[in-house]
Amino acid sequence: MLQQVAGSLQMYVDPLPQMPKIRGYDFQDGRVVPVNLTIGMFQKKWKFHRDLPDTPVFVYGQCVDSATFPGPTIVARHDVPLAVTWENHLPDHHILPWDPTVPTAIPGSDVGVPTVVHLHGSAHPPQSDGSAFAWFTAGFRDTRPSWTQATYTYPNVQPPGNLWYHDHALGLTRANLHAGLLGAYVIEKPEVDVPMDLPCGDDDDLHLVIADRSFNADGSLYMNSTGAAPSVHPQWQPEYFGEAVTVNGKAWPFLAVRRRRYRLCILNASNARYFNVSLSNSVPFHIIGSDSSYLAAPVTVPSLLIAPAEIFDVVVDFSAMSSSSPATTTEVEMLNSAPYPFPTGTAPGPLNDKVMKFVVAPNGPHDTPDNSTVPEREVPYANVASPGTPAPETTRCIAMYEYVTAWGQSTHLYINGLRLEDPVTETPRSGTTEAVKMQQLVGLQAFTDCMTRVNDAVKCGVDQHAVGPVVAVPEHEKTWKNVVKVPPGFVTTVVVAFKLVDTNQPYPFDATAEPGYVYHCHILDHEDNAMIRPLKLLP
Known part of the structure; x- marks a missing residue:
């Protein structure tokens, strides 16, 4: 049934969205100053595909209307601390099955969805780390002894790079992330970033958050209800693999691009699936960063293996692709060849061997020139x-x-x-x-x-x-x-x-x-x- 639902969805019909950006700093009298943010967790409906019914999800946002799957991209500034109050507005019961027989956050009277936020890859005090034991339910109605504070402080003192935030509640991490509690986080440092002349701006510097998911016929997210050893754990299984591949909350989306360089921050937010991505026209990836750090120098590869929770920062030069005519539109697929479970499992099939499509249009007369580069050196x-x-x-x-x-x-x-x-x-x-x-x-x-x-x-x-x-x-x-x-x-x-x-x-x-x-x-x-x-x- 899951393959049938995923197989009924036509690929490349939904445009790739970019998540809303929240600036984690402000300007005052020409100076960069800290701000305080409040970000909530909400249940809402999300449209994963044109032909799929709306899907109940858990998502981050500053309000329920602006909350997205994945959550908003938080843009922080190096050495400017950011205070975030994380609020739980989730319902009394989870939208997905979960297993109380593994070490799990279980609230009093079994009411409420425990959550706690972890900023993955960040250097911050332990009180703001999002300990698995520091979970809380809606309105802080139920908290644990390890719960420390409602507002977390992120100093942003580490080098510039790409991070992500996600739920970290004891025993519920897989279910809460599966439901949608994840989002990207960027630390900028202009004195390091700008001299590299990398592609920049909302059109040329993009996030790709990849996650495999399966859907029931009614559009709801599928998570197994029976465990691998049900006499021991009624629901838990050692790995979850979805039939559909979503990028920024859309199943097999497409992105219209020009013949120019693009910077892509690729995050694998899947539970267990590795992705070995490549482009169908053999255009390479110029890797400039891995996880939350730049490289010493770019590395060019034809394909890129990305583990769960791993991030790669790459430049793709669509002007370098071969074509019978630069005036024609060309379609380029991002493909996946990683077996599952990795590395000795099943080869991907006709659904999960594809990720998304780039529709490469010729440059127009009014397009700004591409002055970006792939630098020879980055950071020592x-x-x-x-x-x-x-x-x-x-x-x-x-x-x-x-x-x-x-x-x-x-x-x-x-x-x-x-x-x-x-x-x-x-x-x-x-x-x-x-x-x-x-x-x-x-x-x-x-x-x-x-x-x-x-x-x-x-x-x-x-x-x-x-x-x-x-x-x-x-x-x-x-x-x-x-x-x-x-x-x-x-x-x-x-x-x-x-x-x-x-x-x-x-x-x-x-x-x-x-x-x-x-x-x-x-x-x-x-x-x-x-x-x-x-x-x-x-x-």
């Missing part, structure tokens, strides 16, 4: 091995593993065999640099078979797995990232700086305060059950 601090970057003081090791029933049904996923609520074991000192070796054991059949028998990672020879030759890090991922791909059967080593990476200075706030931070798998279904652990910085 993006080079993790650059002079002045301290060597890691400590190396930590973490292992990610999936527990299954005797019949191979997934039941839960832990990091180092521990739950979120278990005592904190990662306690780096604020201001230091560490190395972290992440061992991905999910999906390794030999290890799984042994764990099923003895449930002891040491006896199962955990140190004998994920061995082999070193694989080079892709050039376009060599920067300070907040999402790292960790393939099954690999040990991925990352350098983590618990300070400002562009200046090597400590955070200008108390990063050691309660309730601390977390690190986790960003496959949302894994995160909710319960591949997430606390991170507590020490003085």
Whole structure:
């Protein structure tokens, strides 16, 4: 039925919308000054496709009428703090199924939809991090002991780049994001951004928020109501994959462009699906940034693998495409070739192997000339091995593993065999640099078979797995990232700086305060059950 509904929708009939922008600063007497914003969470109807009935969603906005799927793009200014009061106006009950048997935010009397907002990729005080335990319901009627404050403060002291905000409530992250609680966030720094002469302006600098979704015949969002191991978890499944691909809240939209350069900020906001995107006419992507940082220098690639929660900042030059005549209109598809689950799953089919279409029109006589560039160099601090970057003081090791029933049904996923609520074991000192070796054991059949028998990672020879030759890090991922791909059967080593990476200075706030931070798998279904652990910085 889900394939039938998605397959009935004609592709490329809805124009790609751009989300409304909210400026997170103001001007006073020629100076940039801070502002306070109030952004709410609302239930409303959203039109995902011309031929699909209106869909109930949860969305962010300054009022219900202006709320969108995804939410408004917040544009902040470097070193200008932004205060946001996040208000929950959601109904008493969720619009999607959820599972109370995984560690979950459950309000008193089961009334209300718990939410809490996390600004993904931001350097901010723990009280404004959006702890999974700091959730609240409508009107702050129900809050938890870890709830800290109604207004969050974002210092915006980190380098310029692309972030996103989304819900982070315990056990409900996958359902709340699926319903629509997500949006883009940009930190601008004119003295860094402007000299690069990148494409700019509302027409040439665009966000593409990609998310797979399935729809019921009545237009409502589909989320499974039966779990992978229903005797253990009635509803939870280890990965959600949708039949339709939405971009900025439209299923397979199109975008009219000219023969010029465009800057595209591509965010994969899917629960579990990877996207390996390419353009059907082989025009390459010039990658200028990854997650919330520029690169040291642009990298040109024919295709781009984007994990859930990962962001890439790219320039596409439609003037460079081949055509029989520059005076003709050409159609270019954005395609997807990533198997699901990635990397060894099913190849995408005729629905989810397409993302959107660009309709490339010839330049008109009144079009402004394209003076944008792809710069040869960007920012020196993006080079993790650059002079002045301290060597890691400590190396930590973490292992990610999936527990299954005797019949191979997934039941839960832990990091180092521990739950979120278990005592904190990662306690780096604020201001230091560490190395972290992440061992991905999910999906390794030999290890799984042994764990099923003895449930002891040491006896199962955990140190004998994920061995082999070193694989080079892709050039376009060599920067300070907040999402790292960790393939099954690999040990991925990352350098983590618990300070400002562009200046090597400590955070200008108390990063050691309660309730601390977390690190986790960003496959949302894994995160909710319960591949997430606390991170507590020490003085």
